[in-house]
Amino acid sequence: MFRSHPLLTDLYELTMGEVYLREGLNDYAVFEMNIRHKKERNYYVSVGVLELAKEITQLRFSEEDIEYLRSLNRFSEDFLNYLKNFKFRGDIWGIPDGRIFFANEPVVVIKANRIDGQILETLVLNTLAYQINSASKAARVYSVAKGKLLMEFGARRASGIDAAVKVSKAAYIAGFDGTSNLLAGKIYGIPVFGTMAHSFVQTFPSEFEAFLTFAKVYPDNAIFLVDTYDTVSGIEVAIEVMKLLMGSLKMVGIRIDSGDIVELSNYAKKRFEEEGLTSVKIVLSGDLDEWKIAEVVREGYADAFGVGTEIVLPSDRPSLGAIYKLVEDKEGFKHKFSKGKVVIGGSKQVYRLYRGDGKIEKDIIAHESVHYDGEPLLVPIVKEGELLLEHDVKEARERFLRDFSTLPDEYKDINITFNPPIEYSQELKIM
Amino acid sequence: MFRSHPLLTDLYELTMGEVYLREGLNDYAVFEMNIRHKKERNYYVSVGVLELAKEITQLRFSEEDIEYLRSLNRFSEDFLNYLKNFKFRGDIWGIPDGRIFFANEPVVVIKANRIDGQILETLVLNTLAYQINSASKAARVYSVAKGKLLMEFGARRASGIDAAVKVSKAAYIAGFDGTSNLLAGKIYGIPVFGTMAHSFVQTFPSEFEAFLTFAKVYPDNAIFLVDTYDTVSGIEVAIEVMKLLMGSLKMVGIRIDSGDIVELSNYAKKRFEEEGLTSVKIVLSGDLDEWKIAEVVREGYADAFGVGTEIVLPSDRPSLGAIYKLVEDKEGFKHKFSKGKVVIGGSKQVYRLYRGDGKIEKDIIAHESVHYDGEPLLVPIVKEGELLLEHDVKEARERFLRDFSTLPDEYKDINITFNPPIEYSQELKIM
Secondary structure, rough: OOOOOOOOOOOHHHHHHHHHHHHOOEEEEEEEEEEEOOOOOEEOOOHHHHHHHHHHHHOOOOOHHHHHHHHOOOOOHHHHHHHHHHOOOOOOEEEEOOEOOOOOOOOEEEEEEEHHHHHHHHHHHHHHHHHHHHHHHHHHHHHHHOEEEEEEOHHOOOOOOOHHHHHHHHHOOOOOOOOOEEEHHHOOOOOOOOOOOOHHHHHHHHHHHHHHHHHHOOOOOOEEOOOOOHHHHHHHHHHHHHHHHOOOOEEEEEEEOOHHHHHHHHHHHHHHOOOOOOOEEEEOOOOOOOHHHHHHHHHHOOOEEEOHHHHHHOOOOOOOOEEEEEEEOOOOEEEEOOOOOOOOOOEEEEEEOOOOOEEEEEEEEEEEEOOOOOOOOOOOEEEEEEEEOOHHHHHHHHHHHHHHHHHHHHHHOOOOOOOOOEEEHHHOOOO | OOOOOOOOOOOOHHHHHHHHHHHOOOEEEEEEEEEHHHHHOEEEEEEHHHHHHHHHEEEEEEEEHHHHHHOOOOOOHHHHHHOOOOOOOOOEOEEEEEEEEOOOOOOEEEEHHHHHHHOOOOHHHHHHHHHHHHHHHHHHHHOOOOEEEEEEEEHHHOOOOHHHHHHHHHHHHOOOOOEEEEEHHHHHHHOOOOOOOOHHHOOOHHHHHHHHHHHHHOOOOOOEEEOOHHHHHHHHHHHHHHHHHHOOOOEEEEEEEEOOOOHHHHHHHHHHHHHHOOOEEEEEOOOOOHHHHHHHHHEEEOOOOEEEEEEEEEEOOOOOEEEOOOEEEEOOOOOOOOOOOOOOOOOEEEEEEEEEOOOOEEEEEEEOOOOOOOOOOOEEEEEEEOOOOOOOHHHHHHHHHHHHOOOOHHHHOOOOOOOEEEEOOOOHHOO
């Protein structure tokens, strides 16, 4: 329902296209998207590649789009005609959704006529970068949560509906158990979670009545939000209601959304144990990230975490800074050496090598013409405009869980940063 | 084309709704969205309110949506029936797009049946917060650019298509001159800008051929990207081409996208002057923000700036942390005192008072029942489900420019932070 649009492109992609068409330069070219290494992430999770590839095969400029472009007085009728007949006829290779990859590795490679590859730049970066960013952050949360239930609560913090839905999907692929976002639940079949907000508690004359009423309607899922007024007294009210309805409640718990959650979660656990309420679930939320969750796992108590803002907009890395670059055409490899912005040319494949214990040893980035004995990460997704692989969220999640189990433990440490374990094959070395 | 969807909501909004319906609590309630004060922003720019209000009046649950909700086994047929017949019939008040407002002021107030107001929470926050965040950052850029041309280049860094289009609009409303994003240009009638990327330069055997070819196709808009290989030598190549085509070029310039742009822009300006090329435009881009632009304006040279990432995802404030809260129902004002998260209840109006010189003196936040002699910022947008005000981008931009001229200069200082100039009317004071 949130389809890609061919006009979601920067004007310069089309002004360049006009020149290419006029000058006979619309020949074969290879573009790749990759992520520059920054120390905040040891690894990345591919998300969105298969959906995007499908949408690219469906992109068409409408009459109205052409009319708009004509109104800009910058394009020839020849070029407008080219766009009118545009249908992606090239190849797309990519690292499928759910797989773990490293900085500098091409996550998508587009081989097409130069114009067609060029005009996709904006859309590819726009669609993939934030999904990969959210999934990569979610994986860090997953890595410290030690099996506790993880719920994605970020819809309200996402930048629009499209982002909210795709971030829910990204988090689910990267190890989360579900989301509060119903639209994501519907579209992708992701499990949905949720109970009550502060406004619910405020609707009733007292917390007691709020909890009691909720528990009667939802005896299977009675999680009371205890911090509307005062968390410590909220816990006592929850205990009172739990004891009153004891036996009729199938699943009962509390959620704490503010304050010192380490201290409060320990306090709550102790009170429930004192009262013999041993099966009460403790859910924590409120500006959580991987560090806070690691702290709770170490020093506090929780059965489940709700994480929103930091998945949607990771504050330690708001933008991934992904790039989409021309890397090869019939003239050869296209290297680029701007200060601090080196691009290594060549149409690439990435081979993954494993150690004896099944963990990742390193990835070798090689030109596509060179073969290594290793697992190729880039697979063909579109061949001459035809889609070869369909997206499936559950398969993507399984790919993630499998790859995560092959990631050496040191890369999962949220406080230690590594250079990516990549090596360039001889033919790509530029100095 | 990017319509709001009623399922873009958190599950708990509907579980609460089920309880309200069953318990006869679906009576009149007032919800408001506001932004908690944080020191990074002295003021905010309203964007998206009018479009959202219109979409809210059009929200309907489809048969398929109802079927999905039924499949969750959490809702009664009565409640599903309520949703099936849902059409927003309440009132929406808001601060119209383009207006400047302050932390803690309600930017949107929704007065409706409790269920209807509650289920809109996620959508309201999701749709408005990032647009307001981007517009408020763009206004800071505008405040230091001293009339230089400002182009929004963020489409590739935005979180999806919807975000890209709406952020372009937000930046335009908050003083930018246009965008590189063609879809935003088409949908909102915003001026579009752009010329060439590094891949264009790399497509040719030399920079000289790249610039020459481009200038012949676009003599009205020949901006050469000079930093693909080496900026200093790129500038010399640009000079060579300009001299060769002198007279036939109507608008010519260079763009620098990397390196020390203060030093390089001064160097370029000097070289152009030495060569008698006085009308050459200098465009700067590459991870710019308000501080970098202020530095260039002070110590370097530029005719135009392209700003992307920092408008789309402001790194000093990735998330606005907006809230949407129940503030009043028939029981009275709904205050909330959780630690560090105080909500002042009451259905509010905001009155703006001006000083003798026409600048903003302060805003008074009052209960709607109390009148002040001042300009009311909240206006009725939807009345009993009927839309009263249509969105218009140009009007919104004019509102911004007018309000910006009334903002005291000290609030425009990007390095000094103020508490919001707001005052609560007596009846809202809680201690």
